[in-house]
Amino acid sequence: MYKYLSTLEHLAPRFGTETFLAAQLELRKDGGDGSGSYLNTSHAHGASDPGNVGPQVMHEVMVSGTKGIQWRKMTVQNQSPLQQEPNSSDTWTSFCDFPEISHITITGANVSIFKQDNFSMEVQMNSSLEALSFVSLLDGYFRLTADAHHYLCHEVAPPRVVLSATNGLHGPMNDDFVLQRLRKEAVEEGAFLVRWSVLDYHRIILAVLNKSQVNNGQAAIHKQFRILHSGSVFSLEGWDREFSSVKELTDSLKTFVLKSGTDNFTVKKCCLPRPAELSNLLVMRQGADQCVQPDSVALCLTQLRFHQIKDKEITQEQHLGRGTRTNIYSGSLLVRGGAEEEEEDEEDKWNNNLTDCKEIRVVLKILDQSHKDVALAFFETASLMSQVSHSHLVFVHGVSVKGSENIMVEEFVEFGPLDVFLRRERALVTPQWKFTVAKQLASALGYLETKQLVHGNVCAKNILVARRGLEEGTFPFVKLSDPGIALNVLSREG
Incomplete structure (x- = not known):
């Protein structure tokens, strides 16, 4: 087996990847609605441009099951269409991995890929069919590696996935994962989930947990009741009523008690699919899943983390109003010169003195001294905001303690609330x-x-x-x- 895989890898060095030729590629910050800015703009002349007599600058986009989306510039010599051969000139640049994608839009041959951090890639394919193929590939990889119950683009969403999303259905989960999820919800009476059958493609399974046995310290018992799906109607096996949706069926069951032998089960709390939920439906990739989706990692909330600002570095100015147990002032913060000061002389860049400092406008949120008992919650809020970073979240520079005053220092947003x-x-x-x-x-x-x-x-x-x-x-x-607070x-x- 090892020799076979080694030979296959040698014969197909790009096994598990697919490349697409793009006439135009743009990277944007802050979404694709025109409200942001271009990070990289490279317009390419199409192959059919009669005025183009030199080499054509185009782009190649590679989709890899282990590395996500990568791109590079390339040149195509101006020859007849049958003789055109791309000459790659740049190394591959990573755009994102599949778990980082939030959604995709497609208009004709134009594809927009949006990341969770609000960056986007705008790609113009050579045809609408190629664009659909490209998006379908991304959509499929997303469900394999990130979220088995979600689709990225309406135009390529499989009907079964749409049906599942509409009815809150899980995929064909194994029993171990079903029981694990139900146990997490055992604090509430009548926890249940609905999933597709592992064995029968057209059958849906209603899994219900017996909470009373969990409370009595006994091994949790869950029973599975079969739901038949025929055409556009759903029915519980053994019940002659038909329903237009699974939700309508389970809502009707909430007024009944399900019996299986001597056990009674109630249907009250539906356990809906969660993003990136651990189950047998996701493929774990060696070396990839440890570093992808850094934004999805839970923050450290058990200890305070923020930048401590010296009181001499801030200046309090005009009173702007009151917040929750705080007084809000405009002010200024003294910061050391850094990468932003590109116009400095080279000698000044390496000069380690206070002449490199500059003032920036900030907002000072000062905790009311009569409410010191909520100081910990005040610091927790500052710690929380210091650990997140997004273009549409206010940036927290840090916290300053000035005498008996606790001050949160935030960026100044010009036009206010x-x-x-x-x-x-x-x-x-x-x-x-x-x-x-x-x-x-x-x-x-x-x-x-x-x-x-x-x-x-x-x-x-x-x-x-x-x-x-x-x-x-x-x-x-x-x-x-x-x-x-x-x-x-x-x-x-x-």
């Missing part, structure tokens, strides 16, 4: 403006979900406007601020 902005600019705000803002907010919340975090205080006053986007040809840009902490105050 969304609620105030909307009242002021109501006449100029269009539905497209609101849609763009909603997309940006959704991308920030989606990022937090990959970190297994819940913001808990999404409201207009916590959404800050960085760019107005009211002028022709411009787009708004918003940032979600920190959630403040949690309500459960405030309820214990005093």
